[in-house]
Structures are given as structure tokens and as C-alpha cells.
Amino acid sequence: MLVLSRKKGESVIIQDSIEVTILGVEGDTVRIGISAPKHVDIFRKEVYLTIQESNRESAAPDPLSIKNLFEHFRQTEEN
Numbered sequence: 001m002l003v004l005s006r007k008k009g010e011s012v013i014i015q016d017s018i019e020v021t022i023l024g025v026e027g028d029t030v031r032i033g034i035s036a037p038k039h040v041d042i043f044r045k046e047v048y049l050t051i052q053e054s055n056r057e058s059a060a061p062d063p064l065s066i067k068n069l070f071e072h073f074r075q076t077e078e079n
Contacts, residue, residue, distance in 0.1 A: 004012060011021040018040065023031040034042055043051065 006012065006022045008022050008024055011019050013019055017037050019035040021033040021035070023033050025031070036042060
């Protein structure tokens with residue numbers, strides 16, 4: 001992890017196309033602005049982790065569904 005110190009109004013540039021600007025600091029909250037190309041997805045980490053978990057659940061086969069599918073094929077072969 002790269003750690004930088006920035007003041008309000010200062011920015012960092014990531015790969016020539018993403019600019020992160022410190023907009024303000026109040027207590028332990030930092031407001032940042034992010035300028036990035038439209039094809040770059042930007043999420044708060046908690047939202048990103050929720051999306052990843054949902055994608056994993058969607059991609060994981062339901063064992064009951066697989067069992068039912070095998071049972072269907074077995075019955076089809078018997079008939």
C-alpha cells in the first residue's frame with residue numbers, strides 16, 4: 001500500500017486517467033473526489049465486497065438443483 005499525505009485541494013493521479021482529489025477533512029471523515037473514465041467502475045469497498053459475494057453465490061451451483069438434474073436425466077434414460 002502506498003501511503004501519501006495530501007492537503008485539501010491536492011490530488012493524486014493513477015495511471016494517467018484517474019484523479020483523486022481531497023475535497024475536505026472534517027474530524028475523522030475525508031471527502032474525496034474521483035475523476036475517472038466512464039468504463040472504470042468505482043465502488044465503496046463495502047458495496048464492492050457485497051457485489052463480489054452476490055456474484056459468487058450466483059455462480060455457485062445449488063447442490064439440490066444438480067441432484068434434481070441428475071435424477072431427471074436418470075429417469076429420462078430409464079424411459
